[in-house]
Amino acid sequence: MxxxxxxxxxxxxxxxxxxxxxxxxxxxxxxxxxxxxxxxxxxxxxxxxxxxxxxxxxxxxxxxxxxxxxxxxxxxxxxxxxxxxxxxxxxxxxxxxxxxxxxxxxxGHFAFRPSDRPAVFVASGTGIAPFAAMVRSGVRGFLLLHGVREPDELYYENLFLDAAAEVVPCLTGHGTGKSPRTDAFSGRVTAYLESQLPRKEYDFYLCGREEMIRDVTLLVDEAFAGSRVYAEIFFAGAGD
Ligand SMILES: Cc1cc2nc3c(=O)[nH]c(=O)nc-3n(C[C@H](O)[C@H](O)[C@H](O)COP(=O)(O)OP(=O)(O)OC[C@H]3O[C@@H](n4cnc5c(N)ncnc54)[C@H](O)[C@@H]3O)c2cc1C
The missing domain is CATH 2.40.30.10 (Translation factors)
Incomplete structure (x- = not known):
């Protein structure tokens, strides 16, 4: 019908x-x-x-x-x-x-929970989706890491540039997409967190591939004591 x-x-x-x-x-x-x-x-x-x-x-x-x-x-x-x-x-x-x-x-229960700790949003691929909804509901001032292969997969980037304190594209491909980017971090989101993020307490919101969520959660346990982790797993196994 x-x-x-x-x-x-x-x-x-x-x-x-x-x-x-x-x-x-x-x-x-x-x-x-x-x-x-x-x-x-x-x-x-x-x-x-x-x-x-x-x-x-x-x-x-x-x-x-x-x-x-x-x-x-x-x-x-x-x-x-x-x-x-x-x-x-x-x-x-x-x-x-x-x-x-x-x-x-x-x-689901993957929702933004305001707190005194800075919010770090970490998405892989289409895991960016719930963060777009959060921004459209008024959430502001977070750090966003978006892990993708190529720059043309940085969906909703303009929306996030207006709302975030900082947006860090993390590219794992070879820059063969339509619009090569020189301003992005070259590597996985975990590599950025490990090498660039100052050590303190945060609220981490993770969404996307299970492997990314597992790796970031392990890193948070080791390096960002006192932080909280909220996660939504989209899928396990191969994929972006
Ligand atoms: C809570 C939740 C929310 C989700 N939200 C989204 C969403 O907003 N957008 C979205 O695209 N998917 C999302 N998914 C995944 C979605 O439900 C499906 O699994 C996906 O669309 C594949 O469906 P399919 O039947 O075509 O593939 P299937 O026949 O089920 O094949 C699944 C395989 O496809 C791969 N795969 C699945 N999802 C993805 C993906 N997103 N990116 C890359 N590879 C993938 C994996 O290798 C997986 O093993 C979500 C899953 C969950 C549990």
Whole structure:
């Protein structure tokens, strides 16, 4: 069935149990050669907190995606990497505007918690998504490390440049992307933290690949005593 606007089945407070919603795709916007933003009609009654995710239903499968937009914004944004041969992302990448999607949510507890300690956001690849939502909900003054291979994968960079105290792109590729960058840190986010970040207490927010989260958490334990770590794992194994 196709509809033009989102609709809700049951009301759900942002902190309540996930509910099922119907929506339609408004637009697909490609952020790079392999990553796209889905813009979904916001179902009436759907509420969430910045940093939370939804569970999309597609191809008889379910996959989780963090919302990139602020809690008051519409349409809803999702930043999705096209995984060749993946069970769901190839189908999501080829959706046409107007096609219906169902999802459940909101889900998760990855939210910004203000404190006296400086906030350090660390993302790998599409792990940048919940941080975009946090900025759009008003979070400011953090240090952002975004680990990617090539500069054209630094999604939402202008949004972060306006909101962050500092943005450090951490590039692990060979600079063969469309727009080579000389101002970036060359290496992994863990290498930057280990070699550049002054030793004191921070609130670390980590999102993306499991290996990055494990490595940064171990480093924090060793080098940044008294710090807190909040983490959202997107996937384990190969990938960016
Ligand atoms: C809480 C949560 C939030 C998530 N939010 C996002 C999000 O905002 N954006 C997003 O793209 N994915 C996100 N994911 C991952 C997403 O749920 C899917 O696993 C992913 O889109 C792959 O789905 P698939 O069916 O196409 O691939 P599958 O058939 O499930 O193949 C999975 C393989 O693809 C690779 N892979 C999975 N996700 C990524 C990725 N993001 N980047 C690179 N390689 C990957 C891994 O090697 C993984 O083993 C999130 C996962 C969780 C648990």
């Amino acid at each position: 196709r509809t033009r606007s989102g609709s809700h089945k049951t009301r759900s407070p942002a902190t309540g149990r996930p509910k099922e919603y119907r929506s339609v795709l408004e637009e697909t916007f490609w952020l790079s050669a392999n990553t796209f933003e889905l813009r979904l009609a916001r179902p009436e009654g759907f509420a969430f907190r910045a940093g939370q995710h939804i569970r999309l239903h597609s191809q008889g499968l379910e996959r989780d995606y963090s919302l990139t937009t602020g809690p008051e914004e519409a349409p809803l944004g999702l930043c999705i990497r096209h995984v060749p041969g993946g069970g769901v992302t190839p189908a999501l990448a080829s959706l046409e505007p107007g096609e219906e999607l169902t999802f459940s949510g909101p889900r």
